[in-house]
Amino acid sequence: MDESTAIAGLRAGNLDAFAGIIDGYQTQIIRYLYRLTGDLELARDLTQDTFVQAFESIPKSDPSSLFQLKPWLFKVATNKAMQYYRRKNIIHFIHLGQNHDVSTSDNRDPAGEIIERLSVQEALCRIAVQQRTCLVLHFVEGFRYREIADTLGISEDAVRMRVMRGQQAFRKFYSGGNEK
Amino acid sequence: MNHKDIEKLLSAYANKELNEEQTDLVEKHLASCVNCRESLKQFVESGQQIMALKETPSLPDMKASIMSGIIMRDVKPRPRKLARVALVAVPVAVIGVCLLILQLTGFFMSPAQIIEKAFAASQEIKTYYTFHETKMTTNYQYDNGNTYSRESLSSTEISYDGSERYHMLINSSTTDIASRIELISFDGQIYYYHDMRNLNSAIQESIPDYVTEDDIRMLVESANKMFAADNIENTVSVDKMLNSLTDIKNLGDEVLNGVKCFHYQGTLDKEKIIAQNEKDLIENSDSLSQKMKDSLQTLIDFFRNPENEIQYEYELWISKDKYLILRIEGIQNISSTLNLPTGNIMIEGSGVITATYRYNEPVIIQAPLTPDGELLDGWHIYNKPEDN
Numbered sequence: 001m002d003e004s005t006a007i008a009g010l011r012a013g014n015l016d017a018f019a020g021i022i023d024g025y026q027t028q029i030i031r032y033l034y035r036l037t038g039d040l041e042l043a044r045d046l047t048q049d050t051f052v053q054a055f056e057s058i059p060k061s062d063p064s065s066l067f068q069l070k071p072w073l074f075k076v077a078t079n080k081a082m083q084y085y086r087r088k089n090i091i092h093f094i095h096l097g098q099n100h101d102v103s104t105s106d107n108r109d110p111a112g113e114i115i116e117r118l119s120v121q122e123a124l125c126r127i128a129v130q131q132r133t134c135l136v137l138h139f140v141e142g143f144r145y146r147e148i149a150d151t152l153g154i155s156e157d158a159v160r161m162r163v164m165r166g167q168q169a170f171r172k173f174y175s176g177g178n179e180k
Numbered sequence: 181m182n183h184k185d186i187e188k189l190l191s192a193y194a195n196k197e198l199n200e201e202q203t204d205l206v207e208k209h210l211a212s213c214v215n216c217r218e219s220l221k222q223f224v225e226s227g228q229q230i231m232a233l234k235e236t237p238s239l240p241d242m243k244a245s246i247m248s249g250i251i252m253r254d255v256k257p258r259p260r261k262l263a264r265v266a267l268v269a270v271p272v273a274v275i276g277v278c279l280l281i282l283q284l285t286g287f288f289m290s291p292a293q294i295i296e297k298a299f300a301a302s303q304e305i306k307t308y309y310t311f312h313e314t315k316m317t318t319n320y321q322y323d324n325g326n327t328y329s330r331e332s333l334s335s336t337e338i339s340y341d342g343s344e345r346y347h348m349l350i351n352s353s354t355t356d357i358a359s360r361i362e363l364i365s366f367d368g369q370i371y372y373y374h375d376m377r378n379l380n381s382a383i384q385e386s387i388p389d390y391v392t393e394d395d396i397r398m399l400v401e402s403a404n405k406m407f408a409a410d411n412i413e414n415t416v417s418v419d420k421m422l423n424s425l426t427d428i429k430n431l432g433d434e435v436l437n438g439v440k441c442f443h444y445q446g447t448l449d450k451e452k453i454i455a456q457n458e459k460d461l462i463e464n465s466d467s468l469s470q471k472m473k474d475s476l477q478t479l480i481d482f483f484r485n486p487e488n489e490i491q492y493e494y495e496l497w498i499s500k501d502k503y504l505i506l507r508i509e510g511i512q513n514i515s516s517t518l519n520l521p522t523g524n525i526m527i528e529g530s531g532v533i534t535a536t537y538r539y540n541e542p543v544i545i546q547a548p549l550t551p552d553g554e555l556l557d558g559w560h561i562y563n564k565p566e567d568n
Contacts, residue, residue, distance in 0.1 A: 164191035
């Protein structure tokens with residue numbers, strides 16, 4: 001089922017169409033939220049919220065205007081993550097121990113690579129969330145700057161700045177496996 | 181394009197996000213700049229490291245749980261109440277200027293009809309009381325990787341009795357310091373009080389009082405502006421809740437303290453706030469003090485600076501019978517970088533604000549005087565600048 005058919009189907013209340021949308025995007029969305037938050041359980045909850053909102057909101061969108069599912073879904077997912085942080089009333093820099101899911105669930109890699117990935121995720125979680133969002137969208141999800149700007153509703157210049165600062169911050173926090 | 185400009189493009193160059201012209205400029209510069217070549221190498225490396233996160237452990241299949249959640253829920257849209265809403269942290273002295281605004285989308289009636297009703301209602305206001313509280317958490321991140329976090333709490337309480345009497349009390353505190361500023365306007369005379377207290381017993385020396393006469397003057401200006409005899413309706417009316425908000429959603433009616441209210445959510449439109457404050461600066465140029473003008477300009481510059489990231493979201497409750505704002509809840513998120521000669525500090529602030537409003541209830545304002553007419557301890561008489 002192609003995307004425009006799926007959206008039309010969803011507008012008509014067709015659950016199969018919605019299932020198709022989940023199939024098309026759930027992996028990307030949960031991966032994005034997992035890398036953004038460093039917490040798999042949280043990523044699951046936020047993914048659920050994202051798709052529930054899709055189910056409720058897409059049928060209400062203007063059928064005459066072009067609806068682009070991918071940026072819309074990522075924008076909703078990002079907003080869900082931001083709302084989560086706002087409810088916590090603080091923007092986290094790091095929370096050690098968040099990533100135990102990585103070490104327990106992936107037993108295929110040599111120990112060295114697991115340790116390296118823990119450090120990368122931890123370093124990423126230390127970075128301010130607005131920069132982290134752009135880093136994950138660009139490097140993990142493959143979004144170009146223009147796409148990130150459209151998804152988040154910010155300028156391309158702002159994206160460039162956030163990515164640059166995010167990379168600089170990452171470099172400082174990442175120690176290649178050694179705890180700072 | 182100079183060296184600093186090129187430095188700002190290196191990350192985008194490493195990520196292949198520059199256009200042809202920019203790429204040429206960067207490559208020409210790189211040919212002769214060792215430092216930039218080294219920086220580029222670091223950007224390339226960090227990009228590759230983060231890209232490794234594309235690999236994930238096996239992720240759960242969410243389809244079944246999402247679908248069962250959809251099928252079982254009542255899919256009729258219900259108002260989603262944010263746990264918190266964001267609100268801008270403006271300098272206290274510009275609260276009166278930045279009372280926030282809502283552009284009604286007129287789900288049930290046109291904006292023009294609502295504004296007309298709101299204006300009519302605000303003419304009936306005699307007394308006014310508001311209590312605002314802001315809780316902020318600010319995180320500082322230094323170049324060397326160190327971080328520091330600070331929490332602060334401030335509250336503003338304002339009472340106005342419908343004549344020229346008003347009372348404003350501002351309390352603010354961090355973990356170390358608490359300050360109080362108070363103003364009373366009573367029968368043509370303005371009185372003020374301020375103090376600063378050390379809350380940290382580890383600090384022995386006394387804290388200098390940072391509140392200056394200019395600060396007091398600015399507060400008096402704000403208060404006078406809010407409560408000038410012919411201006412109260414501008415202070416409180418919903419229609420002045422201008423179109424500073426965008427993405428406005430009607431969350432459905434809600435009962436607040438027994439009063440049926442419209443309930444709206446919106447995001448601050450920065451361009452509109454800038455335009456509003458610029459207009460204020462121009463129109464009131466003759467009557468504003470220099471400090472107030474500087475304060476407004478600082479706010480405008482802060483909003484204008486593309487390197488600052490500002491996101492404010494609000495929820496408002498507006499009474500359906502009187503079209504008056506009864507409550508605001510807000511969340512603000514701000515990111516900014518302070519560039520100092522010693523290095524950069526990245527600042528991230530997150531604040532929660534709640535504000536409640538009451539109208540036409542009895543308000544009693546008293547002058548801060550003993551029965552003998554002497555000033556109470558710590559209080560002073562405010563002298564207008566032309567009186568000095």
